[in-house]
Amino acid sequence: MLEVKRSSPIAAEAGVPQLYRFHLGPGDGPDVPINWEIPEIGEIVQGRTKDSPMPIVRAKPTPGLTLAVRREGPTVLLYSVFKNGTLEGGDQLLLVDNGTAWIGLTWPEDRQDPAAQLTHVQKLPANPKPT
Numbered sequence: 001m002l003e004v005k006r007s008s009p010i011a012a013e014a015g016v017p018q019l020y021r022f023h024l025g026p027g028d029g030p031d032v033p034i035n036w037e038i039p040e041i042g043e044i045v046q047g048r049t050k051d052s053p054m055p056i057v058r059a060k061p062t063p064g065l066t067l068a069v070r071r072e073g074p075t076v077l078l079y080s081v082f083k084n085g086t087l088e089g090g091d092q093l094l095l096v097d098n099g100t101a102w103i104g105l106t107w108p109e110d111r112q113d114p115a116a117q118l119t120h121v122q123k124l125p126a127n128p129k130p131t
Helices: 009-013 109-115
Strands: 021-024 033-038 043-048 065-071 076-083 086-096 101-108 117-123
Antiparallel strands (some): 065 076, 101 117
């Protein structure tokens, strides 16, 4: 059974937000709508999974911050975070439990392969509502 919490205590100690929500679809191709939220920091990103930078809207504005998401099949999302066009880091999300939960492998821009580690498992809302 997957637990609804981060599996890396270092992430929590570092102040990494603990709740992420996203909704994909409709559709099952590589380019579908995505609604991404991190409620703790008032972050919302809306766009498509076509690997194009989308503006990140936050309660405390962060100018120049964008997110690009690419869908690699039905169970894998890759995302990259950019600041003024420069890669800051990224994550690979593995959708599990028929897409109701996900596991993330996170890395900083300068240590993608050696820094990859399991960081969280997050239950998605049972009936997510796109905004």
